[in-house]
Amino acid sequence: xxxxxxxxxxxxxxxxxxxDSMRLNPAGVPxxxxxxxxAILTVAVVVARLPLIGGLIRALPWYLRExxxxxxxxxxxxxxxxxxxxxxxAAGALxxxxxxxxxxxxxxxxEPVGQRWYPEEILVLPDGxxxxxxxxxxxxxxxxxxxxxxxxxxxxxxxxxxxxxATRLRAxxxxxxxxxxxxxxxxxxxxxxxxxxxxVRAGVGRSGPR
Numbered sequence: 001x002x003x004x005x006x007x008x009x010x011x012x013x014x015x016x017x018x019x020d021s022m023r024l025n026p027a028g029v030p031x032x033x034x035x036x037x038x039a040i041l042t043v044a045v046v047v048a049r050l051p052l053i054g055g056l057i058r059a060l061p062w063y064l065r066e067x068x069x070x071x072x073x074x075x076x077x078x079x080x081x082x083x084x085x086x087x088x089x090a091a092g093a094l095x096x097x098x099x100x101x102x103x104x105x106x107x108x109x110x111e112p113v114g115q116r117w118y119p120e121e122i123l124v125l126p127d128g129x130x131x132x133x134x135x136x137x138x139x140x141x142x143x144x145x146x147x148x149x150x151x152x153x154x155x156x157x158x159x160x161x162x163x164x165x166a167t168r169l170r171a172x173x174x175x176x177x178x179x180x181x182x183x184x185x186x187x188x189x190x191x192x193x194x195x196x197x198x199x200v201r202a203g204v205g206r207s208g209p210r
Contacts (some may be wrong), residue, residue: 009081032086033078040070133177136200140192147187149178 015028044065048057057065082090101109111117138144154173173190175198192198 030078032088033074036074036077036087037070040073041066082089133175133200136199138200139191140196140198141194142192144190144192144198145187146175146190147184149182149184151176151178172197174198174199174201 014031016031017028023113040049044057048065060069072200079088080087083092103110105113133148133150152173152175173192173196190198
């Protein structure tokens, strides 16, 4: 005898042997089969009310539609075993297998194996922690904080109130660091309008734009 699951040995099936004084078959009727019968009968009644397929079901005699077919289907499903499991357990596992993701990474859905992942564009700017001003180009809109002595060159410069220590630019701006320039006690903020370019020339110093 092949045992596919220990449920077959230790899980005792509940059966109904009699209803009041009426005795059923000697082997009894499984409770699971009664549940199957009720579920199939409910589905049959609902489907019989549908417009198209309902007409075909209503054409059958009532004893076939409400007794014979649901009873036969419930009997087959009660004795059916799929890898040692009952029908409803096997059907639930198959449904979860179809709906759940096939590839997991840290218990989350991920792309199938073999597909490439392309990251979005990443903008990396120096934060001023280097010992010199690094060569770079930036196009506005945006704001740049300069914390070292530097020279500015460009057209269309217009200063804002000195309390903000900022400069609003309308054209291209070139920044270059003084040789051996010292760090400023209070950094200066440069505001760049849309489309305005800022070019930073490489230099030597204690701090740079950030």
